[in-house]
Amino acid sequence: MDCNCVSDLLLPPVPTLWTPGQFIKPSSLCNGFAFPDWAYKPESSPGSRQIQLWHFILELLQKEEYQGVIAWQGDYGEFVIKDPDEVARLWGIRKCKPHMNYDKLSRALRYYYNKRILHKTKGKRFTYKFNFSKVVLVNYPILDMANSPFFLAQNHFNGGSTAPDCSPEAIQSLFPRLPDSSRATSLFDRSTTAPGPDGDKLRLDSLPFLGSGAPCYSKPPSLLGPYPRSPPFDYPWGFNPYLPGAFSLNNCPKLPPGSLYPSQFYPNPLQSSLSQLPNPFSSLLPPGEAGSGGDRGQTGGTNGTAGGQPPRLCLPPYPGSLPLGRSDIGNGTVLGERDRVETTTPVLGLGLGAVSVGTGSDRQSPTERRSGGGVKADPESDSDLEITDLSDCSSENENDEFTVGKSLNRDRPQIVLDGKKGSILPPVSALPPVPVSPHPLKSLMPISPPHLPCHPPSLPLWLYMTGTGRQTLSK
DNA sequence: AGCGGAACCT
DNA sequence: AGGTTCCGCT
Numbered sequence: 001m002d003c004n005c006v007s008d009l010l011l012p013p014v015p016t017l018w019t020p021g022q023f024i025k026p027s028s029l030c031n032g033f034a035f036p037d038w039a040y041k042p043e044s045s046p047g048s049r050q051i052q053l054w055h056f057i058l059e060l061l062q063k064e065e066y067q068g069v070i071a072w073q074g075d076y077g078e079f080v081i082k083d084p085d086e087v088a089r090l091w092g093i094r095k096c097k098p099h100m101n102y103d104k105l106s107r108a109l110r111y112y113y114n115k116r117i118l119h120k121t122k123g124k125r126f127t128y129k130f131n132f133s134k135v136v137l138v139n140y141p142i143l144d145m146a147n148s149p150f151f152l153a154q155n156h157f158n159g160g161s162t163a164p165d166c167s168p169e170a171i172q173s174l175f176p177r178l179p180d181s182s183r184a185t186s187l188f189d190r191s192t193t194a195p196g197p198d199g200d201k202l203r204l205d206s207l208p209f210l211g212s213g214a215p216c217y218s219k220p221p222s223l224l225g226p227y228p229r230s231p232p233f234d235y236p237w238g239f240n241p242y243l244p245g246a247f248s249l250n251n252c253p254k255l256p257p258g259s260l261y262p263s264q265f266y267p268n269p270l271q272s273s274l275s276q277l278p279n280p281f282s283s284l285l286p287p288g289e290a291g292s293g294g295d296r297g298q299t300g301g302t303n304g305t306a307g308g309q310p311p312r313l314c315l316p317p318y319p320g321s322l323p324l325g326r327s328d329i330g331n332g333t334v335l336g337e338r339d340r341v342e343t344t345t346p347v348l349g350l351g352l353g354a355v356s357v358g359t360g361s362d363r364q365s366p367t368e369r370r371s372g373g374g375v376k377a378d379p380e381s382d383s384d385l386e387i388t389d390l391s392d393c394s395s396e397n398e399n400d401e402f403t404v405g406k407s408l409n410r411d412r413p414q415i416v417l418d419g420k421k422g423s424i425l426p427p428v429s430a431l432p433p434v435p436v437s438p439h440p441l442k443s444l445m446p447i448s449p450p451h452l453p454c455h456p457p458s459l460p461l462w463l464y465m466t467g468t469g470r471q472t473l474s475k
Numbered sequence: 476a477g478c479g480g481a482a483c484c485t
Numbered sequence: 486a487g488g489t490t491c492c493g494c495t
Contacts, residue, residue: 050485050487050488052486052487052488053487053488095488095489097488097489097490099489099490100489103476103477103490103491104488104489104490104491105489106476106477106478107478107479107488107489107490107491108487108488108489110477110478110479111479111487111488113478113479120477120478125476125477126476
């Protein structure tokens with residue numbers, strides 16, 4: 001039976017989020033619901049365009065209108081299904097399974113246990129927890145995680161051979177705590193010296209969505225941006241993350257004055273953080289904002305970001321992540337016309353490359369499964385790490401892969417992980433030369449796409465469960 | 476409520 | 486592969 005709800009006819013532009021009443025294309029609707037294109041698996045994967053449950057859950061979790069139905073609660077990554085029947089109903093609508101119920105949905109959720117995408121918070125009804133260490137964070141280019149001390153250990157791309165730091169601390173360093181609201185944060189710690197070899201150190205803990213803040217309530221990042229997936233290599237506003245020039249410290253184009261990023265789209269701490277970014281990032285700020293250290297509060301303006309909700313940032317991904325993970329996330333569409341619907345939340349697409357964390361073993365350990373009470377995440381489940389090998393996704397571009405650490409660039413930011421400085425990002429010069437169009441914006445557009453990425457595109461920050469792709473899980 | 480096996484579907 | 490459906494069990 002095909003209820004014709006979500007078919008390949010679903011084309012971008014689509015509503016930026018799954019919001020009842022947002023109609024774009026009747027043929028792409030299911031019972032009046034339309035869904036963001038990014039919610040589908042990439043075309044390259046089998047069964048593509050079928051949303052996965054964990055994806056759907058994240059989708060719901062991201063929407064404030066469903067806070068009464070499902071919401072982040074408790075430990076980091078933990079969420080509670082407040083209204084199981086309603087969630088099941090929504091899932092049923094989504095999948096056109098009118099007979100869906102929580103029993104069935106929960107069976108599907110249990111299906112994720114083995115994949116270590118989710119686990120149950122013992123002792124808390126309807127409470128589950130995402131194993132965010134089991135995700136691939138793509139498009140965190142400026143956080144060159146693959147080059148961090150943490151990830152170097154198992155970096156498939158540099159043949160890392162040292163033992164990985166799989167300690168919970170290391171994991172925590174990957175997902176650091178949200179800084180206190182009172183704590184001034186900056187993406188770059190300039191407290192030490194002037195820019196130079198040690199000048200600009202990227203602070204992971206200044207990225208709100210990367211961490212959890214309050215001890216009792218830790219909302220994971222706005223994991224899935226509200227941006228519709230764009231066709232491959234469609235960078236409507238002309239930004240091409242693949243192009244070296246896009247991030248060249250000397251070749252970063254200014255956005256047109258008064259352009260697509262009104263200042264109110266930059267709530268704190270992002271705004272101030274962005275403004276402190278060295279070029280090219282600071283240039284993303286509207287004129288007058290860069291360097292102003294604006295201190296508009298998080299409640300600020302019309303950004304639509306609820307107080308306390310981590311703002312999504314949108315920085316162009318650093319091309320160094322290209323070999324590691326798809327970098328076409330969001331950036332092309334962030335400023336696109338199609339995004340008018342919900343460009344209310346700034347998005348910072350920070351490229352991590354493709355980083356996943358997981359164990360070689362698929363199963364939860366008995367310890368893990370025994371751990372109850374939901375007091376604290378089982379360290380075991382989050383304690384292992386691997387770099388997701390996406391190399392087969394870019395076989396044509398193997399030569400493009402960075403040899404991490406092959407060359408140093410003093411101008412590039414560095415990562416500070418728990419106070420330890422990470423290795424610097426690969427130099428822009430390591431990128432393959434790409435012809436540049438004379439047009440200031442078109443110079444950022446793809447001349448010829450490097451290769452078809454293999455994760456869902458156009459996400460400002462895309463979480464890619466390693467268990468759902470062609471990647472690392474061994475069953 | 477929650478679990479997991481099994482058959483089945485797409 | 487990723488569920489969906491059913492069901493017995495705890």
